Amino acid sequence: MAISVDQLRRPQPGGIGTYVRGLLTGMQEHHGEWHVQEVGPPAIGTSRWGTVAEKLRGRYYAERWATSDVGVSALATVIHATTFTGPFGSPRPGLVRSVTLHDFVWRDQPESTTARGREFHESRFQLIRQRDDIRIFVTTPATAERVAAEGIDPSRIFEITLGLDRAREFSGDAASRLLAAHGITGPFTLCPGTIEPRKNLPRLIEAHRAARHRELGPLVFVGPQGWGGVTLEGAISLGPVDRGVLTGLLARAAVVAYVPLAEGWGLPPLEALNVGTRVVASSTVPSVQGRSDVVTVEALSVENIAEGLQRAIALPDDEATRSNRRSSVASLTWSSMAEQHIAGWQ
Known part of the structure; x- marks a missing residue:
């Protein structure tokens, strides 16, 4: 074949x-x-x-x-x-x-x-x-x-x-070094994916500012620059990384935020659950629809995204809860x- x-x-x-x-x-x-x-x-x-x-x-x-x-x-x-x-x-x-x-x-x-x-x-x-x-x-x-x-x-x-992908190659140390090189040593909110208009990044940036929650930390983007000239005003961009480093970043994030305007399936939220991390995603993402372990928000509402970030950071994050998140996607x-x-x- x-x-x-x-x-x-x-x-x-x-x-x-x-x-x-x-x-x-x-x-x-x-x-x-x-x-x-x-x-x-x-x-x-x-x-x-x-x-x-x-x-x-x-x-x-x-x-x-x-x-x-x-x-x-x-x-x-x-x-x-x-x-x-x-x-x-x-x-x-x-x-x-x-x-x-x-x-x-x-x-x-x-x-x-x-x-x-x-x-x-x-x-x-x-x-x-x-x-x-x-x-x-x-x-x-x-x-x-x-x-x-x-x-x-x-x-x-x-x-x-x-x-x-099962987290076999987990480049946690490399992820920590990359974060430290950008001045990040505490909690942070991660948005993975190509930088392009469809990803709704300006609203996410505005919502993160409005949330004003210390435990959310800075907003960090990881992924290649796509088309459309999207400006990440006031945010930190790590650029593209390999799969192992991405897994390490997903595991270290306080919250993973993924709020596109439209999506075919949506792997990033599930990849975050796969390492036990709390997730905020727009209701337009098919992969999270019907999931109780993801905070869903309206992609066009800055206020609703900000509220979602606040709700997500308030969720339990102990090892038992993280294990439950990992187990919820184990069949994929x-x-x-x-x-x-x-x-x-x-």
């Missing part, structure tokens, strides 16, 4: 990149039954010209994959597109073809992406909608309903649940997600 890994070649792989890595990890447990070919633009390097070359190759694959399976072994019996990039070659007997639809953000929050991004996602969605041979994986029941409402046969739609594994994919391919 072939799995596209183009998202991992991007400067900011984001949550979709985590999904791709997780699927590859989960499929390793089925190595005897499934031989996985990773397909996509080759990684060239992190130099200036290497990055430019990667972008050009990425565009080449995006264009070719609209109508072909360039780079995919002719022996593949399953071709899974982890994003709308593809590949979406012609149907052929005996081939199972699928794609993961992560969200409808390009429609729900059109201002959160570029005109080119909106056009690309809409055109690829229409391509997928018209191709009866393409099976569609989604992460929420609501998304499944929206896909079906587009006239797509429900038999083509399969729900999956994303997994979580990449292995089980891989099994859900396999069931959809059979």
